[in-house]
Amino acid sequence: MQIIDAHLHFCPDEGYFNNIARRAHHENTEKHLVEQYERYGIVGGVVMGNGSPENARHAYPAPLKYCVGLDNYTMFSWDMKRQLMFIENHLRQSNCVGIKLYPGYDSFYIFDDSLSPLYALAVKYHKPVAVHMGLTASNNALLKYSHPLVMDEAATKYRQVQFVMCHFGEPWFVDSAAVVEKNPNVMVDLSGILEGKIPDFALFLQKKHYYINKLKGWLEYLDLYDRFMFGTDWPLANLGDYIEFTKEIIPESEWDKVFFENANRLYRMYQ
16 A cells, blocks of 8 residues: 655754654664654655755755745744745746644634735645644643634635644544534645554554544544645654554545545645
């Protein structure tokens, strides 16, 4: 089975990412990532970029494509005209497959009118907008901006934009499911739900049965497996664990869609 990792971060040898990689029994290096992808049959991945959209920051090894990320520094420190110029330069490139936004970490609502020119570019180049939804890694973030119901307003207001709800808005799975069911222009990646290395997977499933059953239940309720994508949030979690976890929550008959086909279609990884 071929796999696409629809959500990872590529910041080799940076201190924060080095630490979380070690906790996942990985190394935060390009060499190790490529080796692990080959080991687990991951044929490609989508980097969710951080920091400035200047082109020099976006050089990735061959298995990877990227979404140009717009964080607080970029969105609120640059004038919009200059910002859009850089973003459009990215979107013209085949290895740039979308845009990534970070509400919650950044204090803005994704339905705000100021984002209309950005969304117009996404529509022009037929590329999705991936959005952090749900809990954040920082306790300084504000969850009111990253609650999945925020995406309902954006998806309704900007119907021609293809949104990606990153992390399925965890832990607000019931709200996330409602947003996905209502809005056909919302897809989901299942990244960021695990972290670190799981020493005993069977024990993990037993201890977390309430959480896992709720997640599985809402996936089964939706029965929209053509809208969900495998993702790891590398280097947050162990890749082998994440594959096994995803197999646990997705019916085997839907694995090809969730592990490969949906991300391939959305991000146009392999045509």
